[in-house]
Structure formats: structure tokens, C-alpha cells
Amino acid sequence: MIYITTPIYYPNDRPHLGTAYTTLVADAVARYWRLKGEEVWFLTGTDEHGLKIARAAEERGMTPQAWVDHIVERFHEAWDLLDISHDDFIRTTEDRHTATVQALLTAMRDAGDVYEARYEGPYCVSCEAYYTEDQLVDGVCPIHERPTEIHAEDNYFFRLSAYADRLLAHIEANPEFVTPETRRNEVVSFVEQGLEDISISRASLTWGVPLPWDGSHVAYVWMDALINYVSAAGYLDEPDRFAATWPAWAHLVGKDILRFHAIIWPAMLMSAGLPLPRQIASHGFLLVGGEKMSKSRANQILPGDLVPTFGPDGYRYHFLRDVSFGPDGNFSWEGMAARYNADLANDFGNLVNRTLNLAERYRDGAVPAVAADGPDEAPLREGAAAAVEALAGFEEFKTKQALEGVWRLFRAANAYLEATEPWKLAKDPAQAGRLDEVLNASLEALRVGAIVTWPAMPRAAETLWARLGLDGGPGDGPLAETARFGTFPAVTVTKGDPLFPRIETDE
RNA sequence: GGCGGCGUAGCUCAGAGGUAGAGCACCCGGCUCAUAAUCGGGUUGUCGGUGGUUCGAGUCCACCCGCCGCUACCA
Numbered sequence A: 001m002i003y004i005t006t007p008i009y010y011p012n013d014r015p016h017l018g019t020a021y022t023t024l025v026a027d028a029v030a031r032y033w034r035l036k037g038e039e040v041w042f043l044t045g046t047d048e049h050g051l052k053i054a055r056a057a058e059e060r061g062m063t064p065q066a067w068v069d070h071i072v073e074r075f076h077e078a079w080d081l082l083d084i085s086h087d088d089f090i091r092t093t094e095d096r097h098t099a100t101v102q103a104l105l106t107a108m109r110d111a112g113d114v115y116e117a118r119y120e121g122p123y124c125v126s127c128e129a130y131y132t133e134d135q136l137v138d139g140v141c142p143i144h145e146r147p148t149e150i151h152a153e154d155n156y157f158f159r160l161s162a163y164a165d166r167l168l169a170h171i172e173a174n175p176e177f178v179t180p181e182t183r184r185n186e187v188v189s190f191v192e193q194g195l196e197d198i199s200i201s202r203a204s205l206t207w208g209v210p211l212p213w214d215g216s217h218v219a220y221v222w223m224d225a226l227i228n229y230v231s232a233a234g235y236l237d238e239p240d241r242f243a244a245t246w247p248a249w250a251h252l253v254g255k256d257i258l259r260f261h262a263i264i265w266p267a268m269l270m271s272a273g274l275p276l277p278r279q280i281a282s283h284g285f286l287l288v289g290g291e292k293m294s295k296s297r298a299n300q301i302l303p304g305d306l307v308p309t310f311g312p313d314g315y316r317y318h319f320l321r322d323v324s325f326g327p328d329g330n331f332s333w334e335g336m337a338a339r340y341n342a343d344l345a346n347d348f349g350n351l352v353n354r355t356l357n358l359a360e361r362y363r364d365g366a367v368p369a370v371a372a373d374g375p376d377e378a379p380l381r382e383g384a385a386a387a388v389e390a391l392a393g394f395e396e397f398k399t400k401q402a403l404e405g406v407w408r409l410f411r412a413a414n415a416y417l418e419a420t421e422p423w424k425l426a427k428d429p430a431q432a433g434r435l436d437e438v439l440n441a442s443l444e445a446l447r448v449g450a451i452v453t454w455p456a457m458p459r460a461a462e463t464l465w466a467r468l469g470l471d472g473g474p475g476d477g478p479l480a481e482t483a484r485f486g487t488f489p490a491v492t493v494t495k496g497d498p499l500f501p502r503i504e505t506d507e
Numbered sequence B: 001g002g003c004g005g006c007g008u009a010g011c012u013c014a015g016a017g018g019u020a021g022a023g024c025a026c027c028c029g030g031c032u033c034a035u036a037a038u039c040g041g042g043u044u045g046u047c048g049g050u051g052g053u054u055c056g057a058g059u060c061c062a063c064c065c066g067c068c069g070c071u072a073c074c075a
Helices: A017-036 A053-060 A064-081 A095-110 A162-173 A183-190 A219-227 A239-245 A255-272 A305-323 A333-363 A376-394 A399-420 A427-451 A459-465
Strands: A002-009 A042-044 A088-091 A114-124 A150-158 A212-218 A250-254 A280-283 A285-286 A330-331
Touching: A002 A017, A017 A042, A017 A250, A017 A280, A017 A285, A017 A305, A017 A376, A017 A399, A042 A064, A053 A064, A053 A333, A064 A088, A064 A305, A088 A095, A095 A114, A095 A219, A095 A255, A150 A212, A150 A255, A162 A183, A162 A427, A183 A255, A212 A219, A219 A255, A250 A255, A255 A280, A305 A333, A305 A399, A305 A459, A333 A399, A333 A427, A333 A459, A376 A399, A376 A427, A399 A427, A427 A459
Parallel strands: A002 A042, A002 A250, A042 A088, A250 A280, A285 A330
Antiparallel strands: A114 A150
């Protein structure tokens, strides 16, 4: 089972381009594996505990639960908008999760890795949070710019320090554990500096999961959040499903939360006696005008700002085709529009339009199932094979290379029409048989094209599939069989409207 | 400060010791089935700088310049 996860998102913040990016890549990769015929479990969700949620609820005169029930809808809406195909959506306020948090923390405690100690440090009353000396700016709280006080409270701590060597050994033995390599280097150098124990509970807060052995504390939000990955896999009371699902194939994360996933989470799992996920895959940020998106800069862009213009598939294609998974990427409307017009409207959309138009015009949409396999057709077969091969890039989150490779099929198909000139064949009754062959091969290219674009653009692929008059869907798989270039069946195709209407820009 | 990464065509990027690449943009030509679409051809680079190793260096080494990431509790 391919178990793939996104982080659980903090619902106080709206899902913006960055959170949507993580989820989108996870979705495309999940679809790729399904297309290959693998069993997939794709998880996303929301992280609903913590001080900020409790406060936001209070400001609105609501209970925290009522507040999160309300705002979690934004995430369902966003993922519906982008055709995200998650199998499960976990919320940390669900019983299945809170009970799992308690079970896992108990397992860590039973392993002797949890102890009680006094935590003392600079505390900002306004933030209701502790800081480290390093975080203070000129000795005052960086947010409120007010002096901090030294506060102390009794907390439970996790013996993270005991796991540094095992963590390093694991990373060395499993080079794929943290990707890309530059992030792996960061993790290694961090662990090599030595690890300190971390506090895993808060006594000052009530909106969280109570510790099973001390109800006056709730689990620190990160402990709570990370455990979602096993909660949703059935750790607590579905042993068969858990055995099939865990360890995860990949946790996708933004680079800002890498350390929690590549250090703290593995140590927690080791302590609880569970195997580690195969891979933590970390991506960069999406920059707008070279700057990080943030509310304060007012440059935050939401998926809903782009989908009305580009459609869910135009949205998905742009981010998968133009953003490399590891480094930071840039977003611009101009770049997105240029990509849309060049690849979707021109190469792919127009190919679909002209091919179906030819089939309707010369054969009323019913092209006989006659195949040719001469020198003219060779590039089509090669293009189809190249597309299928390139698709494997999804296994390493190389979405860019995967789609670049898929486009070789569309280039070949456009060139094929130029080489065979069906519009000329149609003028000569003696060439009727050859025209059938050319139209059949062109339609077959579209059939394969619908399959190989499905992980990235499921809606367009399914629309195309329907126009081709085929049974089932392009995502049915298995890829190795369905994407083999052969003879297009004797069905009736319909032209329909342009799949990707060209976007007019000012220039 | 320490560790790590990046700097290649106007743009986005690939290449990691053997004649500088792709896509977009741009120019020329063809075609007319098609969404001013498509096909063919073409131009563009002191591969950040300096020095070194080598028969040969984007590719290895040293130093320098510029940008960036990490250096513990930020969802």
C-alpha cells in the first residue's frame, strides 16, 4: 500500500497557494500510483488544537470545537475546487485521533522516555508563550516588543536526546529518508550538534489532548499533530489496516516543518516501537515577486483567485509543470498564463480540437478500427512510450520532468498530422483507407494522452475520454496495459468545445 | 561565526571531464484540419570572477564576489 500524506493544516489560516501546492503534489503522485495499479491511501487533514485556535474561538464567543467545525469547511472547499482525491481527512479533534495520541504517548512513557521536569524561560504574557533567549530581539518579545518575564512550569519531557545516534544511523542507512539532499544535509548537521530533550505537554492550556496519566496537562500541539499519521492508519484499533498501511511511503512537508518530521517524529516512533516512514519529502516556498507570501505583506494568493480563470486543470498543470519540488519557486500571473496558452491551449487543447474535428468532418466521428504501423507512425509510438516512461518521475516528485516528457506525445501527434496531411487525403477518394489509418492513429494518441495527463489534470482527461466515446475512465489503469499504443476502437467521437480556451493577455 | 546550497541563452531551467542543451520568447519559411493554432529551420551564451590540476574544465581543486537555507519547540 502506498500511504502518502500531507501535513495537517492549521485551520485558522486559509488554504493559500503554499498549502495547496503540498496537497496538489501529493494528489498527483497518489493518482499516478493508482494509475499504475497500486493500492493507495492518501491522507490530509487539519490540526485543530492549540492556543491560537482557542483564542480565535473566544474572540467570536464560540467554543473551540464550534469554531473549528466552522473553519474546516474552507479546506474541504479548497480541495474540492482543485479535485483533490484524498481517501481520508483527519481532524485532530476526532476521537480516533485523541485516543491514539494518548496511546502513543503512553507507549513512549512506558519505554521510559518521558519524565517530568521544570521548564523555565522567558515568557511573554501577551503571547502566553515561552521564547528562547535567541528569539528575543534586544531582550523583548519579537511580536509584542514588550519585556518578557521569567516563568516556570512543570512539564513532561521526551528524551529526544537519546535518539540522536539512532537517527543518524537510520539516515545513513537509508539515504532516501530525507529528500532533497540539501535538506538531508541540514537534518544531519542539526542532529550532529546533539539533541536536547523537548517538552511534550502544556499545563497552562486546556484546548488539547489531556495526558492519560496527568489530566492537568494537554499534549504539546506538535506531539498531537504528528501522531495524526498513525491515527489515520488505524494504529489504535484496526491492526490489519495498520499493518497494510504503515510505514508511510512518504510524508510531504514544507521546508519550515522539516525538523519536526525528520527528527522528532522518527524519534517518537522509535520510542513507541514503530517502524519509520520510508521518506520525508520536503519542498520549498512559493514566492510572489521574489517574496514569501504572507498576510502582512498582503501578497497572499488563494487558489480561488486563479481557478476561475485557469480552471482546476490549468491551476494544477502550472504548479506541477513549473515548480520544482525542492527549491523555492516563483509564482506570477504572467508566467502561469504563458504556460497555459503554450502548453494547454496550443499544444494539447488544439491538438484535441483539430483531431476530433477531422474525425467528425471526414468520418462523422466514426473512424474504423484500422491501424497502420509504418515509418509515419513510429514517432507516435515513441512519443507514447516516452510519455509513459517520463511519468515515473512522479515517484520522485519530479512533476516537472514527468509532464515535460508527456508533452513529447503531443508534439509527435501534432507533427504526425503535418506529415500525413489528412485534409489532403480526404480530397482523394483513392486514399480513403489511408485516411482511416491516419485518423485512427491520431485518435489513439489522444486516448493515450488522456491516460498520461490524468494524474496532473484528471478533469480534462476525463472530459477527453468521454468525447472519445470510450468506456471506463482514463484513470482506470493499469498504466502498463492501458497506455500501450495500439488500435483505436470503433467507437464514435464527438468534438465538443475547446478543452482549454486561450487566455487573452494584455500584450 | 559554523555547516550546506545556488549563480548556464532575454525568461524558466537541464547538463557534472571529451565539439555548450531543452521549452518559452524572437526571426524566416511551409501548411490551412485547428483555439492568430500547427510543422520545419534559424539566431542568442566571456556556463558569476580569478588562478590551478589535466591532452582536454559548466563539469575537479583553491580563493574571491553575489544570493539563499539551516544553526531547537514558529502551524
